[in-house]
Amino acid sequence: MPEDIKFSRRARSRFFRSGILILVTLTACCLDRIGLWTISAQEAGVEELQEPEFIPPSSSIERRIVEYQAGNQRDPFQGLAKINVIQGSGIVEAKSPKSEKPLPRLAIQGIVWGGKFPQAIIDNRVVKVGDRIKLGTREGATIIDIDKEGVVVVFEGQEYKLPAPARSTSSKNPSGG
Known part of the structure; x- marks a missing residue:
């Protein structure tokens, strides 16, 4: 060493x-x-494992048949509020049989619905959910939803769905050229 x-x-x-x-x-x-x-399992005195017997499942399962009877109850998949869907090109005058006053004319020029804060252009004003539109009444109309289908407003306690303006399929240049 x-x-x-x-x-x-x-x-x-x-x-x-x-x-x-x-x-x-x-x-x-x-x-x-x-x-x-x-050492082998036999020398150690251990028995080999056997495959369990296969028991086929019974061909039928007895179950009680249950039928749903709604009676006069409402459809649970429908919303609670009634929404009037109005078809048209964006300029809308809706009438509701329950409301005293019809929804005044509203023109939807455009909708931006893809982001966190959807917006619409109604009567040349940019509005968002929660905004009120003055319509000559004390209350006006309140925007409650904006999506790609259109704008939902509440006027005089009644909901109205204003459809999105029709898309232009023209391939012409908007600048006139």
Whole structure:
């Protein structure tokens, strides 16, 4: 052993034990690999596992037939408020049999509905959800929804759906050229 490297007795003992442990592990792995280490399940007295019997499912399941009878109850998939859908080109004059006054004429020039804050251009004014449009009445009309289909407003307690303006399919240049 060189003079400059000296190990304590404790370090040599630890090194020796580690070496023996590695040697035993390698020997066990090699013996297991060549088949000398393991014993068969039959020699150990262990019975082989058997496949469970296949039990086919019964061909029919008896269930009670339940029929829904709504009677005079409302359809749960319909909204609570009644919405009048008005067909047209964007200039609308809607009439409701329940309201005293019909919805005054509103012209929808455009809709921006893709972002967080949808907006519409109604009578040359930009409006958003929650805005009120003055219509000559004390209350006016309130915008409650804007989507690609159109604008929903509440006027005199009645909801009206104003359709989006018709898209132009013309391929002409809008600047006149």
